Amino acid sequence: MASGKLIVLTGPSGVGKGTLVRALLNRHPQLYLSISATTRSPRQGEVEGNDYYFLSKSAFESMIEQDQLLEWAEYAGNYYGTPRAKVEEKINQGLLVLLEIEVIGAKAIKNSFPDALRIFILPPSIEELEYRLRSRKTDSEAAILRRLDRAKEELAVSDEFDKCIINDDLEIALTQLEKAIFSD
Ligand SMILES: Nc1nc2c(ncn2[C@@H]2O[C@H](COP(=O)(O)OP(=O)(O)O)[C@@H](O)[C@H]2O)c(=O)[nH]1
Numbered sequence: 782m783a784s785g786k787l788i789v790l791t792g793p794s795g796v797g798k799g800t801l802v803r804a805l806l807n808r809h810p811q812l813y814l815s816i817s818a819t820t821r822s823p824r825q826g827e828v829e830g831n832d833y834y835f836l837s838k839s840a841f842e843s844m845i846e847q848d849q850l851l852e853w854a855e856y857a858g859n860y861y862g863t864p865r866a867k868v869e870e871k872i873n874q875g876l877l878v879l880l881e882i883e884v885i886g887a888k889a890i891k892n893s894f895p896d897a898l899r900i901f902i903l904p905p906s907i908e909e910l911e912y913r914l915r916s917r918k919t920d921s922e923a924a925i926l927r928r929l930d931r932a933k934e935e936l937a938v939s940d941e942f943d944k945c946i947i948n949d950d951l952e953i954a955l956t957q958l959e960k961a962i963f964s965d
């Protein structure tokens with residue numbers, strides 16, 4: 782059976798990764814989005830198994846110990862990781878599998894999936910990133926400041942990825958993303 786491909790979308794919190802992924806999945810339902818595990822508490826409206834698998838710290842640590850995560854990272858005081866089994870199953874079925882993850886995990890993916898296409902989403906400016914994080918109204922002030930701190934470190938390594946796309950105009954970014962995913 783033809784082997785599928787892994788596509789990794791990364792970039793700072795608030796840049797629009799989730800928005801781009803939702804638009805991509807709407808237009809291309811054949812894409813498979815991996816659902817991550819996290820120790821973060823659900824936000825209002827988030828659904829178990831749809832947005833994330835919400836786990837206790839000890840359940841997450843037991844997944845790490847049993848090598849059930851393809852990659853994982855600590856981010857803003859919580860653990861986040863990609864469950865391995867589903868991704869491997871879908872890749873073996875020949876599907877295009879999408880991961881939406883932070884930068885450390887996206888770098889680590891290179892070890893297990895050297896052929897993964899890793900795309901870094903950039904904001905038009907750090908001021909616009911802060912504006913997006915605040916206007917989303919999903920995070921506390923402390924969480925926003927942790928995300929902005931982390932964003933500065935993340936933006937500094939954007940050139941280590943296969944492709945960078947600036948999410949200024951959403952439609953333009955989406956078209957560039959489609960080109961990167963489907964023309965390779
Ligand atoms: N390494 C890694 N990062 C993840 C995973 N799932 C989500 N993330 C990232 O963790 C960060 C925080 O996610 P979240 O709390 O949902 O905030 P949001 O992305 O700003 O809405 C984001 O950069 C996500 O892309 C994962 O499985 N592994």
Ligand SMILES: Nc1ncnc2c1ncn2[C@@H]1O[C@H](COP(=O)(O)OP(=O)(O)O)[C@@H](O)[C@H]1O
Pocket residue numbers: 792793794795796797798799800801913914916917948949950951
């Ligand atoms: N191109 C864009 N222009 C303006 N606002 C955007 C754009 N893309 C996303 N946003 C908004 O920015 C905020 C953060 O987007 P989100 O997809 O949650 O980011 P991430 O998943 O990277 O944390 C949301 O309120 C979203 O509606």
